[in-house]
Amino acid sequence: MSMTLHWTDIALRLALTIAVGILIGLNRSERGKAVGMRTTVLVCLAAAVAMIQVNLLLPTAGRPANSFVMNDLMRLPLGILTGVGFIGGGAILRRETLVVGVTTAATLWLVTVIGLCLGGGQIVLGLAATALGLFALWGLKWVESGLEQEHRAEISIELEAQGPSEAELRQALARAGISVVASAIAIEPPSGRRKLEFSTRRNRRLSDTATPPVLGELTRLPGVVSLRWKE
Numbered sequence: 001m002s003m004t005l006h007w008t009d010i011a012l013r014l015a016l017t018i019a020v021g022i023l024i025g026l027n028r029s030e031r032g033k034a035v036g037m038r039t040t041v042l043v044c045l046a047a048a049v050a051m052i053q054v055n056l057l058l059p060t061a062g063r064p065a066n067s068f069v070m071n072d073l074m075r076l077p078l079g080i081l082t083g084v085g086f087i088g089g090g091a092i093l094r095r096e097t098l099v100v101g102v103t104t105a106a107t108l109w110l111v112t113v114i115g116l117c118l119g120g121g122q123i124v125l126g127l128a129a130t131a132l133g134l135f136a137l138w139g140l141k142w143v144e145s146g147l148e149q150e151h152r153a154e155i156s157i158e159l160e161a162q163g164p165s166e167a168e169l170r171q172a173l174a175r176a177g178i179s180v181v182a183s184a185i186a187i188e189p190p191s192g193r194r195k196l197e198f199s200t201r202r203n204r205r206l207s208d209t210a211t212p213p214v215l216g217e218l219t220r221l222p223g224v225v226s227l228r229w230k231e
Contacts, residue, residue: 005055017048017118020130027137040111047115050080084112148203153231161192163223176214178202
């Protein structure tokens with residue numbers, strides 16, 4: 001890499017940075033994420049400008065003989081990576097058992113590194129990382145949607161005293177491919193009305209968001225007052 005950076009080099013790096021930010025940000029915008037196209041462009045651009053500045057300051061690196069101050073240029077891109085880590089952490093949200101924003105945070109981290117590559121003049125490496133990142137965001141999405149994954153759910157059933165037993169309910173769920181991993185029961189005296197709560201797990205595809213048919217079958221059993229399913 002040449003020590004002298006021309007404006008044509010800077011223009012090329014900035015143009016590629018904007019293009020990459022738009023391409024990767026398009027994936028997030030299509031899914032209605034808060035971190036969309038503009039955010040990815042800005043993050044990628046900030047990283048690229050930081051590396052361009054490092055390149056421009058290369059002649060001043062090191063420590064002059066009459067100075068006690070060391071000009072460590074690599075602290076600038078390292079600071080950019082640290083700052084993006086905080087932004088990515090803020091993009092991750094946890095709602096009970098549901099965690100969202102992890103892919104968005106990883107995308108921000110990726111565009112930052114790509115920006116550092118493009119800004120530093122590693123054009124081929126930056127474009128290769130862009131291609132692989134787009135493959136992960138778009139290509140692997142279809143692979144992932146076809147895989148069966150384990151999903152957890154909570155079932156709450158209120159039963160009359162003459163309603164089905166816990167064993168019968170467990171057997172009906174097991175026949176539907178739903179495993180009970182934990183349970184709790186509350187009985188109201190003197191009526192004998194019961195409330196059963198099951199923590200369950202089952203394997204399903206991401207695209208399969210339909211309610212299991214077995215739940216409708218359970219509600220039609222004699223003695224079942226109500227049923228609540230939360231996944």
